[in-house]
Amino acid sequence: MRIDVITLFPDMVRTVVEHGVVSRAANQGLLELKLWNPRDYTVDKHRTVDDRPYGGGPGMLMKVEPLRACIRDVRQHNPDAKLVYLSPQGKLLQQGLINQAAQQANLILLCGRYEGIDERLIQLEVDEEWSIGDYVISGGELAAMICIDAITRQLPGALGHEDSAQLDSFTNGLLDCPHYTRPEQVEGLKVPQVLLDGHHQQITDWRDKQALGRTWQRRPDLLQQLELDSRQQALLDEFIAETRASRSN
Ligand SMILES: C[S@@+](CC[C@H](N)C(=O)[O-])C[C@H]1O[C@@H](n2cnc3c(N)ncnc32)[C@H](O)[C@@H]1O
Known part of the structure; x- marks a missing residue:
C-alpha cells in the first residue's frame, strides 16, 4: 500500500x-x-x-x-x-x-x-x-x-x-481478553490456572469468556451491536453469574 x-x-x-x-x-x-x-x-x-x-x-x-x-x-x-x-x-x-x-x-x-x-x-x-x-x-x-x-x-x-491481530480488541467486535506472562506470581497475584494446564479448548473458552465479560463490563455499547451465538451467550452468562457471585461474597 x-x-x-x-x-x-x-x-x-x-x-x-x-x-x-x-x-x-x-x-x-x-x-x-x-x-x-x-x-x-x-x-x-x-x-x-x-x-x-x-x-x-x-x-x-x-x-x-x-x-x-x-x-x-x-x-x-x-x-x-x-x-x-x-x-x-x-x-x-x-x-x-x-x-x-x-x-x-x-x-x-x-x-x-x-x-x-x-x-x-x-x-x-x-x-x-x-x-x-x-x-x-x-x-x-x-x-x-x-x-x-x-x-x-x-x-x-x-x-x-507473535503480533497476530486475531485477539486484538475490536477485531471481532469485542475487547481483548487479559494476558499473562512469567512469573506465575506477581505480589501474590497468580496466573489463572487454566492458562497453565495446557488444555487448548479450555484456554480458548476462558479467553472468549473473558473477552465477552470485559466487553460487557467496559463497553456494553459494543455488545449491543453484536449477535452472540449460543456458545458465546452461555460463556457471557457464566461470566456474569461468576462476577455477581464474587461481588456478593
Ligand atoms: C489546533 S488543530 C485545529 C482545530 C480546529 N480549529 C477545530 O477546532 O476544529 C490543528 C490541526 O490538528 C489536527 N487535529 C487536531 N485535533 C485532531 C483530531 N482530534 N483528529 C484529527 N486531527 C486533529 C487537524 O489536522 C487540525 O487542522
Missing part, C-alpha cells in the same frame, strides 16, 4: 516507519510512505506557510496557495488515492474504517496545523475527514501516524505470528 502524507513536519511523520511492526512492513515493501511538505511549494523568500484568517481573531490558517499546489502535485503522483484531511470535525476513526482503508492500494493524508485549513480547500480537494477522537491536538501529524500504524497492522503479512 502507498500512503502519501502532506505535512509541514515530515521528519515527525517519518518516525512512524522507523520502529516495530510498521518499520518491518516498510522494509518488506508492504507499505510505501511518501512525505510532501507544502513549504516546498512556497514562492516567497520567507517560505510562508501560514496566513491570517478573514474576520480577524486569534490563530492562523495554513496558507492556501502552497498547500493547494502541494495537494495537486501529490494527486498527480497518486491519482487514484482518496484524500483524507485529519480533523477533529471528521468521522471518528474506528477499526471498521481502518480495515476498509487497508483494503485500498493508495491513500493521501493531509495534516493540518495552526487553526486548520481554508474551508474551500476542504470543499475542493478533500474526499473525507477523519478524527482520532473528541479532543484537539496541535497538528494532524500524530493523527496521521495513528492511521498509518493502525492501517499497516491490517495489511496481509505485516504482523508476524
